[in-house]
Amino acid sequence: MRFEEYRAHDAVGLAGLVARREVSAAELLEAAVARMAEVNPRINAITLDLTERARGEAPASGPLAGVPFLLKDLGANLKGTVTSGGSKLFAHAVAEADSATTRLYKQAGLNIFGKTNTPEFGLWPVTESEHLGVCRNPWDLGRTPGGSSGGAAAAVAAGIVPAAHASDGGGSIRTPAACCGLFGMKPSRGRVSFAPQGEGWAGASIQHAVTRSVRDSAALLDAVCQPQPGDPYFLAPPERPYLEEVGREPCALRIGFTTAALQSAELDPECRDAVLDAAKLCEDLGHTVEEVNVPGDFPAMQAAAGLVIAASVAANLAAEAERRGRPVEPGEVEVLTAASARRGEGVAAPDYVRAIQTLHAFGRAVAALFETYDVLLLSTLGRPAIPIGWIFEDRRLIAERIFAFMPNTQPFNNTGQPAMTVPLAWSGSGLPVGVQFVGRMGKEAGLFRLAGQLERARPWFDRTPAL
Template sequence: MKDYERYDGLGLADLVKTRAVTAKELLTAAVARIEARNPAVNAVVNRMYDRAEATIAAGLPPGPFAGVPYLLKDLGVYYTGTVTSSGSAFFRDAIADHDSEIVARLKRAGLVILGKTNTSEFGLSTSVEPKLFGPTRNPWNLEFSAGGSSGGAAAAVASGMLPVAHATDGGGSIRIPASCCGLFGLKPTRARTPLGPDFGEGWSGMGVGHAVTRSVRDSAALLDVTAGPDVGDPYWAPPPGGPYLAEVGVDPGRLRIAFTTKAWSGHPVDADCVAAVLASAKLCESLGHCVAEASPFIDEELHNKARRVVIGANTRTTLEARGKALGREPRPDDVETFTWAAAESGRELTASDYAGAIRVLHQVGRVVGRFFTRYDVLLTPTMCEPPYKLGVLSMSGNDPQTYLQALLGTIAFTSLFNTAGNPAMSVPLHWSASGLPVGVQFAAPFGDEATLLRLGSQLEAARPWVDRRPPRH
């Protein structure tokens, strides 16, 4: 299928529905591109072609994505009979005996799962360079990172293997790879999509699953098929007013858009990232929105300390659970250097430490919530810098404290909305002089993906990015 890459996911599904192509032909096209391009970018780490063929042969449900190839991130979700390694040698033999609820929903939508994508170990890095599988490379320049922790997903979509791929986000892991690879990346509201039946929440409410996509409408349609609580969820996001896909193309009205180019942590912001925000602010103003420079006040030192407590505690729990399954204690050589350091910090915590950290995170959420009583949207850089070279964020090659400081710089704008739970999207509206994508982030009030999808589709129409392809596409 020569024109496979012209279409987004819904476009491919329409071809199947009208019998212009078959699901098998789409699978063949996706497999051909994975086999041709993966040696360069290392996006796909687990191929499931035979199983995908069997899925098609058994008959696909008549969902909105019937016949569309799809890749799962190798972290946070389970697919019966397959390994979820979480990018870690410690989990390289962890075979699932059930489907996660979100996987079941994706299958009911008609998506054909044909593999899994590379991720940093336990999602603890914004660059995908696990010792288990090796680094994922940015299709725009192979010396650079594709971002993380959903870098494998983003590299797969950016390189044209397929138009949509599963991703998760606990500190920026959808938005950062989308920014690095020139894609649209929406992090939904906290608890918008389920993590069950294995988890009630990810990283104490900071983690959520969704996708990276080429088009805004694919992101909306995927959210329609995955959103909503699972049985027994501890809490869930407020229900939307209607289908998310119906929001695409709707006039967002005159929005009150605040913008800032200053990181709450004080990290320096690259001139390209500043330029991206200022140009995007002007674009929004030209579209009729009311744009003003403003930002919530965040004590980022306190915020990051609380996040480290939560992530350390969760990392320790993950290692202990795996050790119990294997019948032995976890060892430092089971995982990467920074992972072990995070787990050790978790081992030393008290219950009071954890409860205090949760209280701080809740206070941060209140500050963000109050800010959005005055503004409809906040525009920021997605990252403090354009894509960085591979090796800068190696979880094993750096001293843990040195690595941590570098990591905090990459999530300086994104992690706030994991803490507060607000929806946020990275939109590919800028490229650096060297040809690397530079995304900008838009965040909205808790539960209001609709505004982001309306604005995102308006920006997509005003400044199209679909035809911007990496040189190795």
């Protein structure tokens, strides 16, 4: 199968070719592997090659049977393979069993042939770990693909796969999707199980995917949105498959928009203009669009989330030290990760509880906006994809630069609401600019309907990097 033909289809389309016996699963895999060999040395998106395993395990059934697929090297275990989390500490941590999500991907027929790059423990909005190396953006090799699902987004944008597994604890699906010109849906808290590993960052982290098409995102969410016994969060199942929602016209929505940078001073002008353009597009499509102020104590939320993340890092390192019977040594994790762990070790139990209460109060404040509006529209990022290394150039400015880059994603991890980034704009230099839409808790269906409408009105599937 020629690359041009392979890339012309999304995952649902490729599965259709296999089902009609127009192409075999083996042919699809070889097309993906050939593309990986051609471009991965330049972008370092795939860090664990499982081609031989995939050749021997090509799935024969399922709605996505035979479609090549990649797992992020964080959050989803594949039996018999390493899940390093982007860290030297877990460079030899071989999984004894599949995660629930991995098992469901297999049941859907996806053919997993590799794992993708991620920063250490998913802590950063860029993908530049010491263990797995720098991942580069296919649109501009000097810029980041975002993080922490940067490898997944780079692999999809480069045409290695039409979709890839990702996860999002503070923007880690939406940030790389926006950087790489992809569609990225962060589902509601509780929609996708983290079994058996347990919840990440007090429930802020959510698993799903980055995709080129809206319908692929819907089909993948249909495959994995199955609650597992003992899950700490519960959502009512969707009324119908999400894949069916993509083709349904949304009702006239009341959309509130803002050009604010919620956790930083201001947006880059091109990001601001993308929001205003998207607001006009939505209005042209028949929706009511009004400018709003987003409620909530953002500095308090940011401080509380930082405390929870630091405590989580400390707990994970302590658990590993206990498992192996010796402490984590200097050099086994990155310097900034070790600093985060030290901060987490100093978090008292009452302070942790108060941080959780602060996050819950923030969620209630933001929810008030959705008593009036169906959807919130705002920029995904504060600026287009940043140069590699920019965040870490001056350690005194790391926090400031992180939130200058990603001021608008973390809030909706902490509210638990579904949020999607849609590639509706490009910068003057040709970089993708994502626009974010946030829905009510548990209402992914409405976002998929809106996303399908936007995709039809302003198609992006054929807009790909020269790489």
